Amino acid sequence: MEGKGILTIDIPLYQALIQHRKTEQISLHMPGHKGKADCLVPLADILGFDVTELPSTGSLFDAEGPTLLAEEAATRAFKTAGTFFSAGGCTLCIQAMLRLIAPSGGKIIMDRVVHRSAVNAMALLNLTPIWVWPRQDAGPGLAGRINAQDVADALQKNPDARAVYLTSPDYYGVMSDLHAICAQATKYQVPVIVDSAHGAHLFFLDRRLHPLSQGAAMCADSAHKTLPVLTGGAFLQIGDARYLPDVRDAMALFGSTSPSFPILLSLDLCRAWLEEQGEAALAETATQAALLNAYARTRGFLAPEGPCDPLHLVWNTAQAGISGRQAAFHLREAGIEAEYADDAFLILLLSPFNTQEDFSRLRHAVKTMPTGTPFAPPCLLPAPPPVAMTPREALLASRERISVRQAAGRIAAQVACPCPPAIPTVMPGESITEECATMLAQSGILEIQVVK
Ligand SMILES: Cc1ncc(COP(=O)(O)O)c(C=O)c1O
Missing domain, CATH: 3.90.100.10 (Orn/Lys/Arg decarboxylase, C-terminal domain)
Structure with missing residues (x-):
């Protein structure tokens, strides 16, 4: 640090981030901007953009001024009934969705593959989950997909359910058949809401894959995970216009009254990038991901079976006889940082801001990855435990x-x-x-x- 603001005492977080930056590792983890998205260049002057809600900037939850115009531009770009900005991550969007669907408690048919944010929101809103368990149809060691018939059975047994809540894609990129599930829910006149935290890029990659295109009433896209958006930026996507009048109140109930303008600005910049360059850039990244998946398969690293997000590289390393952690260590030695690794899996998140050089380095690291005797990932799925309280x-x-x-x-x-x-x-x-x-x-x- 230089100049007037020079500090001489310990600043642990600053020191850690500087240290991390010095490693110059290739990022195959969140956030999607990978530290180098051209469209975010204006944010290099972040202090200049870190303002409060002024007449000239508008107010997020009061729906005024340029923040409102930015959301309206996003609404047109995503072709939704309404797209709303969150500087509180997908977590805030999930809280708002549940509030909109069940303002005064009730039952929700819920995918057991659920993020902590939804469980916390259920507690705050006094919601009772009726769990639907995934079918383990994505390969060994993975949760797999929610089946439409299982959702229909749950709806039949619980005619008072307020909504069906799903996670798709999940952390492993596995996608459920939302189209079939929405068709079942429609028969019971129950809305489907989706945590699509890991699928914010899907609309511009292949809009048929996006939850709203498949019949969901609303979904929460965690833009910072795979798109060029600052950490904490997310889109709440509303497909069913009946919810529009209450969205801002639902967001304001849980959100800070001081949303970060740099994050909001990054959402606006990202929307513009998506419209101008997103489709081609995402399609190219998906092609690279498919090539890497095919190459990894030749070395024994298997991707999950069935429909999955094209930008998630998820490899069962156990089947090649190496733990995910060892594989991640090998990548780190090759200058690549993974999103996640454990005993049996490795997760790598690609975005259009990874370069050809990144892909070549990854391919080489896969080529030189040590392999051994295959072993089975541990089974970690218990029988549903008894419920004692809400x-x-x-x-x-x-x-x-x-x-x-x-x-x-x-x-x-x-x-x-x-x-x-x-x-x-x-x-x-x-x-x-x-x-x-x-x-x-x-x-x-x-x-x-x-x-x-
Ligand atoms: C499936 C899923 N849903 C929701 C969230 C919360 O998203 P955010 O961190 O943007 O609040 C996460 C975060 O990792 C997630 O993995």
């Missing part, structure tokens, strides 16, 4: 942290979720079974918060 009761209860080895018979006060399969083993309010406790310990989760 998520709200459990999340707001007084709690204590104990060893999972002593947790059988206690009521969970948190989401405990091994990744993979990224299906929570226990949810707040569920009784921890012996089986759950063993699985959590096996997956490296050694402590858990329980209701006192």
Whole structure:
């Protein structure tokens, strides 16, 4: 740091980020701008854009001025009934969606592959989940997809359900058949809402893949994950115009009254980039991803089976006899940082801001990756645990942290979720079974918060 603002004491976060930058690793993780999106160049002067809500900038939740114009431009670009900006990530969009769908509590038919943000929102809104479990149809060790018939069965048993809530694509890029699920939900006149945090790029890659194109009433796109947007930027996409009058109040209920203008600006810049260059750039990245997947397959690294997001590279490294962590270590040595790795899987997130050089380096690293004797990924899917109280009761209860080895018979006060399969083993309010406790310990989760 130089000049007037020079500081001499320790600044741990600054020092860590400078250190990270010096490594010059190729980013195959979030955020999607990869530190080099040309369209975000104006944000190099971030202090100059970090303003408050002024007459000249407009007010996000009051729907005024240039922020409103920017959202209207996004609405036209995504061809939605309404596109709304969030500087509070997809988390804020998820909270708003649930509030819009069930303002005063009730039942929601819910994909068990659910992010913590939705569980927290359920607690705040006093919602009761009716879980639908994925079918494990994406290959060993993965949660797989939600099946339309399973959703229909849940709707039939719960005629008072307010909505169907799904995650697609999931963290592993696995996509459920939203079209079929929406068709079932329509029969019961129930809206489908989708956490599409990992699919913000889908509309401009192939609009048929986007949740709203498949019949969802609304979805939450975490733009910063795969698009050139600052961390924390997301789009709430509304397909059903009946919800429009209440969207801003629902966002304002949970959101900060001081949304970050640099984040909002990055959403506006991203929208312009998507319209001008996005389609071609995303299509090219998808081509590169398909080539890398095909090459990885020749070395024994298998992608999930069935429909998946084209920009997620998810490899079952166990089938090539190497753990995901070892594979990530090998990549790191080659100057590449992965999104996620564990015993059996490696996740790499590509975006149009990865270069040809990045892809070549990755291909070479895959070529030189050591392999061994295949082994099966651990199975981490328990039988559905019994429910003792609602998520709200459990999340707001007084709690204590104990060893999972002593947790059988206690009521969970948190989401405990091994990744993979990224299906929570226990949810707040569920009784921890012996089986759950063993699985959590096996997956490296050694402590858990329980209701006192
Ligand atoms: C499936 C899923 N949903 C929602 C979120 C929350 O998104 P955000 O970090 O933008 O709030 C995440 C974050 O990783 C996620 O993986």
